[in-house]
Structures are given as C-alpha cells and as structure tokens.
Amino acid sequence: MTAAKKGEKQPHTGAVNSPLKSNAEAKKSPSEWDYWVGMTVMTVLAFITRFWMIYYPDSVVFDEVHFGKFASYYLQRTYFFDVHPPFAKLLFAFVGWLVGYDGSFTFENIGDSYITNKVPYLAYRALPATLGSLTIPVVFDIMWESGYGLPACVLASGLMVFDNAHIGEDRLILLDACLVLSVALSILCYVKFYKERYNEFSRKWWKWLLLTGISLSCVISTKYVGTFTFLTIGSAVAIDLWNLLDIKRPRGTLSLFQFSHHFAARAFALIIVPFFFYLFWFQVHFAILTRSGPGDDFMTPEFQATLSDNPMTANAVDLEYYDNIVIRHKDTKVLLHSHFDHYPLRYDDGRISSQGQQVTGYPYNDTNNEWQILPATPFPEGNKLGHKVKNGDIIQLRHIVTNSILLTHDVASPLMATNQEFTTVTQEVADGERHDDTLFTIQVENGKPGQNFRSLSGLFKLIHVPTRVALWTHTTPLPDWGYKQAEINGNKNILQASNLWYVDEVTSIPEGSPRLVKQERKVAHLGFIRKWAELQRAMFFHNNALTSEHPYASEPIQWPFLLRGVSFWTDNDTHGQIYFLGNPIGWWFASSLLAVFVGIVGADQLSLRRGIDAIEEIWGPGTRSRFYNSTGFLFLCWALHYFPFWLMGRQRFLHHYLPAHLVSTLVAAALVEFIFTLDPIFPAKSDYKTENGRPRLGRFRTAKERLGSQSLYAQWAVTMLVLSAVIYSFFFFAPLTYGTGLDVEGVNARKWLAYDLHFAK
Structure with a gap:
C-alpha cells in the first residue's frame, strides 16, 4: 500500500486495533x-x-x-x-x-x-x-x-x-456548507487523534480528542443529521475501546483502572464537551431572541411570557364559570370541535361505536368550536357569575351550538382501539344517569393548587374524573364520515406532553368589561433547561411532521x-x-x-x-x-x-x-x-x-x-x-x-x- 510522508505505519502485528488502521503513521518527512x-x-x-x-x-x-x-x-x-x-x-x-x-x-x-x-x-x-x-x-x-x-x-x-x-x-x-465542513473536520480530527494512540494522554492526544468533540458539536449544532457523524465516530471509538480490553493486546494488557481512564477521557471529550457546546448555542439563541415574533405560536404560553410584547400573555384573562371559550391543542393547533353528525355504527375494521355525536379537532374558526365552562355542581340562581375557575376544579363543558355536554366513556375511539371515544350527550342525560361521565378536572401544567385558570397563558390537561384519561388528539385524520378532521380521544397516558391544550379565546366577555382591561405586564423568567427542553420537543415534533409531498423531494x-x-x-x-x-x-x-x-x-x-x-x-x-x-x-x-x-x-x-x-x-x-x-x-x-x-x-x-x-x-x-x-x-x-x-x-x-x-x- 502507499504511504504518505505525513505519517507512517507501525509494524503489522496481526492485531486489528481500530477501523482506522493507517498504512503510514510516522513523523513528517522533510520532503512534503x-x-x-x-x-x-x-x-x-x-x-x-x-x-x-x-x-x-x-x-x-x-x-x-x-x-x-x-x-x-x-x-x-x-x-x-x-x-x-x-x-x-x-x-x-x-x-x-x-x-x-x-x-x-x-x-x-x-x-x-x-x-x-x-x-x-x-x-x-x-x-x-x-x-x-x-x-x-x-x-x-x-x-x-x-x-x-x-x-x-x-x-x-x-x-x-x-x-x-x-x-x-x-x-x-x-x-450545508457549514454541515459538510464540520463532518469533514470531525473525521480529520479523529484520524489525527487515533494516530496519537501510542502517546495516550499526551498533549497532542488530548488536543485532537477534544477537537474531535468540538467538531462533532458543530455538526449536530448545525443540523440534526449530525447524529450520523456521532454514530460514525462512536463506532470507531467503541471498537478501539473493545480492543483496549484485550488481554493479549500487543502493547501490554491494561488494568481495568487504566481502561476506565481511557473510557472516561473519550466520554468527556466526545459526549460531555459536545453536549455543552451544543447547549451554549441555544443559550446564545435565547439571549438574542427576546422579542415576540413569528415563532411564538410554536411555544407554550409559559415560554411566550418570557418574550416582550407577546400578545398571548398580554391578552390573557382569568376564566370564570359560564364563560364561552375556544380550546386549542398545543402541538397540532386544532380546535376542540363538535357538530350534529354522529359516529357511524361500524368502523372500517368492524368495531362498533356508540353512534354518539362526533367530537373532532378542526383547524379553522367556526361557531362549532365554542364551549361553555359549567361547574360540576351548579351555583344557586342569582349567584352564578363572578366565580373564578381554578387549577384542580372539576367542570363540565357544554357545546353551545348543539346544546350538549362533553363526555368520554369506555368505548374505543374511531382510529385507536386502545383509547377512549369522546362524544356529547344531552343536558338531561348529563344531569342524570351519566353525570359522572361528563366530569373533567382542570390540571394546569406546572400550576399551583388553587391558582386562577387563565386563557392563552396557561397550558392545561383535561382529565376525565372516572376513567383518568386525558383529552388528546393527533395528526391522523378521520375518514370521510368525519370530514377528514382530527380525531379526539382519551389518552390513558396522562403524563404525555402532547395532552396539553390552552384556551385560545373567550367569546362571551362583552366589550368594555373590566376583565378586558390590560394590566401592566412584566416579562416572566423561565429557566434555560425548561426553555431548551420545550424547544427540543417542538423541533422534533415539527421535523417529524414534514411528511407532505414536495415536487422536488426525492428518495434515497x-x-x-x-x-x-x-x-x-x-x-x-x-x-x-x-x-x-x-x-x-x-x-x-x-x-x-x-x-x-x-x-x-x-x-x-x-x-x-x-x-x-x-x-x-x-x-x-x-x-x-x-x-x-x-x-x-x-x-x-x-x-x-x-x-x-x-x-x-x-x-x-x-x-x-x-x-x-x-x-x-x-x-x-x-x-x-x-x-x-x-x-x-x-x-x-x-x-x-x-x-x-x-x-x-x-x-x-x-x-x-x-x-x-x-x-x-x-x-x-x-x-x-x-x-x-x-x-x-x-x-x-x-x-x-x-x-x-x-x-x-x-x-x-x-x-x-x-x-x-x-x-x-
């Protein structure tokens, strides 16, 4: 094999030490x-x-x-x-x-x-x-x-x-220019590091190992396909570590204590250092972007409260019983919706439905998106107004157009046999035999017990009291009988982050009401880790949602x-x-x-x-x-x-x-x-x-x-x-x-x- 002067090969001993066995690994020759x-x-x-x-x-x-x-x-x-x-x-x-x-x-x-x-x-x-x-x-x-x-x-x-x-x-x-250069630098730095394997823990050994980690960080900090470069270098490192464990290693057996030093050094330089550099760029990102902008809608109300001039938090109001509201899903942005149509008797897979009124997710403004918040136990006549809805309250939701009450029960949902169907029933049924099935708990995300439930600025989960399922939706549309709208069902995993909703609008407050007077708002503070974690979830969710056809898309x-x-x-x-x-x-x-x-x-x-x-x-x-x-x-x-x-x-x-x-x-x-x-x-x-x-x-x-x-x-x-x-x-x-x-x-x-x-x- 050819061997360049930039490095010459060690004598072949018959041992396979790495996927990067070089043919020439000597010091530089003068004639380069x-x-x-x-x-x-x-x-x-x-x-x-x-x-x-x-x-x-x-x-x-x-x-x-x-x-x-x-x-x-x-x-x-x-x-x-x-x-x-x-x-x-x-x-x-x-x-x-x-x-x-x-x-x-x-x-x-x-x-x-x-x-x-x-x-x-x-x-x-x-x-x-x-x-x-x-x-x-x-x-x-x-x-x-x-x-x-x-x-x-x-x-x-x-x-x-x-x-x-x-x-x-x-x-x-x-x-892509930044991405490709970072990939190339990652490979080069690892090659240089591997050539120093006989000078372990020397200054050059550490230099090229750390530069490999920094280069890897630049790759994944540019695009998430940089994960593939981590897999490449990680595979080489894993093989190298495996060979270091060999008791018949040509250059002498390493004790487990010595091996742990090698493992810790690589873990520090190739995992911890890249991760902190990766976090650093997000810290800069958050430090610069302090004003409200077009990215607000992708983030939670708590996140948006950290941005100056944010309209969501500026327009938030405390919710009261008997308010008419519009509820929006945090991830898919669909609105909780119902209409007079009913579920079919049988679904395509042969399962039987309740034939109840359809409850769906609809992405556009419509009067069928309006719901009224009702107390589990009605307030006395003459004392109905002015009662704040609080975190932990048990409520009912009345669909205004069809005058029916939201309900979920132990019937499989149209698209997911493991989840519960959502439907509505008449006020008479909701007040009688099926009262408990219409009860839901307001669970404000990261909320304190008894705090006021607010529109726009507060994410919440709607938890069904008897069955402990959470109101949930997803991106797979219903068949034609559901007008291709989103399915609403009851998720048994109530801890899932995609169970979150927020009140997008309160439609029943008259103009001039004191409730609409905006209070002076201070920009809220949210910890870096929470902001980073929320942005990561949103990035991965929307990246995976890029499944629509494109005229210039191509297959691998x-x-x-x-x-x-x-x-x-x-x-x-x-x-x-x-x-x-x-x-x-x-x-x-x-x-x-x-x-x-x-x-x-x-x-x-x-x-x-x-x-x-x-x-x-x-x-x-x-x-x-x-x-x-x-x-x-x-x-x-x-x-x-x-x-x-x-x-x-x-x-x-x-x-x-x-x-x-x-x-x-x-x-x-x-x-x-x-x-x-x-x-x-x-x-x-x-x-x-x-x-x-x-x-x-x-x-x-x-x-x-x-x-x-x-x-x-x-x-x-x-x-x-x-x-x-x-x-x-x-x-x-x-x-x-x-x-x-x-x-x-x-x-x-x-x-x-x-x-x-x-x-x-």
Whole structure:
C-alpha cells in the first residue's frame, strides 16, 4: 500500500486495533512540498469555483428565504422557530452584524431583489462559500493523514472541488456548507487523534480528542443529521475501546483502572464537551431572541411570557364559570370541535361505536368550536357569575351550538382501539344517569393548587374524573364520515406532553368589561433547561411532521445515481435557472467504487472460506488489515450518513446526501490506490527502535519507492483521466449551477435522466 510522508505505519502485528488502521503513521518527512503544493492548488481552485459570480443572481434563491430571514430575525431580536439548531444561523447573523446590517429585509419571496432592498447578500454568501472552500483542504488532509499517496489526495479533493452540488450549496445562503465542513473536520480530527494512540494522554492526544468533540458539536449544532457523524465516530471509538480490553493486546494488557481512564477521557471529550457546546448555542439563541415574533405560536404560553410584547400573555384573562371559550391543542393547533353528525355504527375494521355525536379537532374558526365552562355542581340562581375557575376544579363543558355536554366513556375511539371515544350527550342525560361521565378536572401544567385558570397563558390537561384519561388528539385524520378532521380521544397516558391544550379565546366577555382591561405586564423568567427542553420537543415534533409531498423531494435510492435534482431559481427574462444537481460523472464514479468495495469484501470473504488468501498474496502482508480498517472505516462512515435516511418518513431532498457524497469521494480515492498498489514494500521491524518503551520510527521509503514507478504512474494516469472527465462534466453543467442562461437546445442537451429543467421548449 502507499504511504504518505505525513505519517507512517507501525509494524503489522496481526492485531486489528481500530477501523482506522493507517498504512503510514510516522513523523513528517522533510520532503512534503509536493503534498503542500497539491493542497494549495486544490484549495485555490475551490475558492475560484465557489466565489465565481457569487454576486449572481442578485435576488433571493430557494431556501435563502428561510435562512436569510432567520439572520434578519436575529438582528432584530425577534423570536422565530426552525427545525434546525442555531449554530450555522448564528454565523449568518454574526456576518450581518459585522457589516452593520439592521435586518430590515425579511426574505419573503424567491426572486425578491437584494439590490432594491439594500441587503448585504455578498457578505452573507461569502460565509458558506468560504466554509465550502475550506472543506477541500480538509478532505485532502484526511487522505494525507490516513497515509494515502498524493494521487489519492488529489483525486478525493478534486471530486469535491468540481462537484456542482457542493458548489451550488456553498455559494448561497444555506446551511450545508457549514454541515459538510464540520463532518469533514470531525473525521480529520479523529484520524489525527487515533494516530496519537501510542502517546495516550499526551498533549497532542488530548488536543485532537477534544477537537474531535468540538467538531462533532458543530455538526449536530448545525443540523440534526449530525447524529450520523456521532454514530460514525462512536463506532470507531467503541471498537478501539473493545480492543483496549484485550488481554493479549500487543502493547501490554491494561488494568481495568487504566481502561476506565481511557473510557472516561473519550466520554468527556466526545459526549460531555459536545453536549455543552451544543447547549451554549441555544443559550446564545435565547439571549438574542427576546422579542415576540413569528415563532411564538410554536411555544407554550409559559415560554411566550418570557418574550416582550407577546400578545398571548398580554391578552390573557382569568376564566370564570359560564364563560364561552375556544380550546386549542398545543402541538397540532386544532380546535376542540363538535357538530350534529354522529359516529357511524361500524368502523372500517368492524368495531362498533356508540353512534354518539362526533367530537373532532378542526383547524379553522367556526361557531362549532365554542364551549361553555359549567361547574360540576351548579351555583344557586342569582349567584352564578363572578366565580373564578381554578387549577384542580372539576367542570363540565357544554357545546353551545348543539346544546350538549362533553363526555368520554369506555368505548374505543374511531382510529385507536386502545383509547377512549369522546362524544356529547344531552343536558338531561348529563344531569342524570351519566353525570359522572361528563366530569373533567382542570390540571394546569406546572400550576399551583388553587391558582386562577387563565386563557392563552396557561397550558392545561383535561382529565376525565372516572376513567383518568386525558383529552388528546393527533395528526391522523378521520375518514370521510368525519370530514377528514382530527380525531379526539382519551389518552390513558396522562403524563404525555402532547395532552396539553390552552384556551385560545373567550367569546362571551362583552366589550368594555373590566376583565378586558390590560394590566401592566412584566416579562416572566423561565429557566434555560425548561426553555431548551420545550424547544427540543417542538423541533422534533415539527421535523417529524414534514411528511407532505414536495415536487422536488426525492428518495434515497435516487441520490447515489443522481437521478434528479431540485429547481432553486428561474428568471423568465434571461431564461437563466439554478438547478441543484451534482456532477454526474463524479457521483457515478464514486458510487460505482462503493459497489466495487462491497464486491471486493464479498469476494475476499468467500475466498477465505475456501482457504485462499488472495489479497495478502497479490498485494502483500498486512494489506487486508489496512483495506478493512482504513477504507472500511470510510465506507462505514458513508453507510451511516446514507442508509438512516431510508428509515425516515419525512421529506427528503438531494442535499441530504451531501455528507455521504463527501465520504464517497474518500472511499473512491482510497480504492483507486488500493487497486493500483500491486507491489507494496513494508518496512521491516528492524526499522523501528524504542524510546522510553514506545516505538520510534526510522526512515521510510518514498511513495514512489513503495509503490513502484509503474504503479504510481498508473494511479496518476487514472486520477488525471477521472478528473478530466469530472472537469468536463462540471463545465457542461455549470450554467445550471451558476444560473447563466441557456437556449432551448442547451437546456435539452443537459436534460439527462429525470432532470426536470425549465425552458426546455
């Protein structure tokens, strides 16, 4: 195998110590100029491709409507809600603050002019362009530090430099440049940490371990798909720790006490440190966003009370018996609703209903959403008004339009046989034999016993007194007989956070009533952990709810083969369009070598079962260890960034594949070197000396000496051939990446596979 000068391999002992077994792990050699030159050239090319025409178009493109808007909200300190963590968005806001922008433009529509609205969009776009450009030397260095030769370093970084998808994301106000760079840094820092494994607990060992944790924190603080990078590094760490437990460990057995030090160090650096950095960005997020804004509706009334000028808490009133109210679910936002229609006698699965009046969730304003609060025991005539409803009170709810009383009983709900059906009964029945079934307890969330029950500002659970189920709803709609409205049922798990509701409106208070006089309000305080936990719940709930169809959504099976892209922007006047699409030649080349890797592993395992050691016989001793542990680690990294998307039910787009594509370029370059390394020369054990009980490496042969001239020339030839095809493909599809106009013939020439391009006629 080839070995770069940036690090040489320890003598192969037959033990598999990690999924990152490097072929070359020595100290730097003086003759590294060719690697530095190669890295510099690739980095310069990266900056050129990403900053070329970055000023065009001078209008809002695709998801710039979201992430540019979020930067403006930060600058105006206006609370907003997004399903992604705040790190990368804070970077955009920081850039806006540096250039003195006030955030007055809110990026409402694709195509809105930046010039007219005086938006410093070049500064915003320069951030991801810089981050995307810096990803290239990191990719180069991953290959270099992993012990691969210069051709492999150039090939991996070249596939990234000239990839249209990465360039398309990097030159716009989007998050993926930050995400991809953080993924690459996480891999690089772990490789560097692993190379210090014989200098455990040294300064460098700690430095690279902590930097791995910080890089991981940046990944997951940008997007939650960063969890896949944690899985990758976590898998490598788990295997490393498992091998440290081996009593036959070549460098001596560790006591359990020593092993606990290794475990604690990794847990601290790779779990605790990233977690606290992750929390830090949310603390900054909350510290900046102190004013009421468009994100208020996603949060609880208690959270909204911490925001200045919040209309919900400002308009809250104490509730009294006989008030007419509208009740809204915290998560789904549907309103508690009923109408004259009844449940069908039988449901589709054959179960029998009560045939009672339907109680549903309805998202729009309607008179059928109004309910009246009644006491469990009526107040005497002449003394009905003025009684406050308090936390812990037992009440009835009367549906005003149908003059019926809310009830739940031990009958299965329409969609969930484990939950109870909600219906209504007449006042006569509610006062008689079924009185107890109409009784509910008001349970204010985090409320004190006996405190006043307020509209808007107080979340509550409605608990049925006899059966102890909670009023609940979910996102699966009822069939046509229920008008596709939300099902309301009784949840036996009363502790579930999604049981929460709030009174959205009080409709019976006359104008001029003293109850409507607003009191001077002080901004409330809510602990950071409670605010963070609430935001986490909301983010995960709404992220999982992104299941609706999208015209440019795609399935994971399509991504490695680049079967379709995404239309980002069009201009009817110039016929220019930005179509998000990778470099087909580069993607197909990398994807094909992923398949080749699987084929080689399968063939090797099959041959071993038949007593044939083909890899060791053809490529030399120790090759299998490197192939499985180094290239295999990179393949595992690709798999863990790709296959989990198959399990997701939410919307998926081509950009979700970018971290996996990054790793696929590493696998491809490593595999090309493996294929063309036919005559490796490994250093003998006598080349090693010991110093203070640790191996100290002597001089090693150059890459050319180890590979042999013919193998090295062949690898360079393949690298140049592949990159030439990739560069041609890059220029061919560049008009779609940079948004320059094409005539009809040019558009049709690029309409490969399912590329649904505009202006093709």
